[in-house]
Amino acid sequence: MQERIEKILVATDGSRDSELAARKATALAQELGAELHVVHVVPVAPPYYLPGYDSGSPGFYEEDFRKARDLLEEQVHKLREAGVEPAGSHLRTGEPDSEVVELAEEIGADLIVVGSRGASPLVRPLIGSVSSSIVTHAHCPVLVVRAEETALRRE
Incomplete structure (x- = not known):
């Protein structure tokens, strides 16, 4: 096992916790x-159709992908403003936890940095399900950055 951290992968989804994770990773x-x-991973959702929707116009998935690309570009811009030139920016599609773990393996990351809770409206008590899964399945250490103090730390 390598002792020195030479490659860091930070996952972003636009949430407050992922913004803090990006700052910490920087x-x-x-x-x-x-x-x-x-x-940034665009989650895969089952296809859906709306009555009266014009199938000739850009689809929901194309719109989601465009927003995801914009979010990733914005994060890269913030990293550059902070004085770091990203070695890579990656836009993936799939299950966020497995895509982050797979990419970390592909690039040989020595550390993954994630927010404790993502942009999903579903909230788990201490750590989100995506970050929890990344911690469980990653080949390398994972730093989970939390935006708020937990109830356990409050007095």
């Missing part, structure tokens, strides 16, 4: 002289 990359990669 600081770590600068401090350690590590490459920084950023990923």
Whole structure:
């Protein structure tokens, strides 16, 4: 196992926690002289149809993909403003947890940085289901960044 962190992968979804994760990953990359990669995953949803929807116009998936691309580009811009040139920006489609883990393996990441809760309206008590799954399945250490103090830390 490698002791030095040379490649960091940060996952972003536009949530407050993922913004904080990106800031933490940026600081770590600068401090350690590590490459920084950023990923955003467009979740796959079952096809849906609406009555009266014009099938000749851009579809819902195309719109979701465009928004995802914009979000990723915005994150890359923020990283550059913070003084880090990302070694890679990755837009993936699929299950967010498995795509992040798979990409981390592909690029040989030494650390994955994620927010504790994502943009999903479903909230789990201490850690979100995506970040929990990444922690469970990743081949490397995972840093989970939390935006708020948990009830356990409050006095």
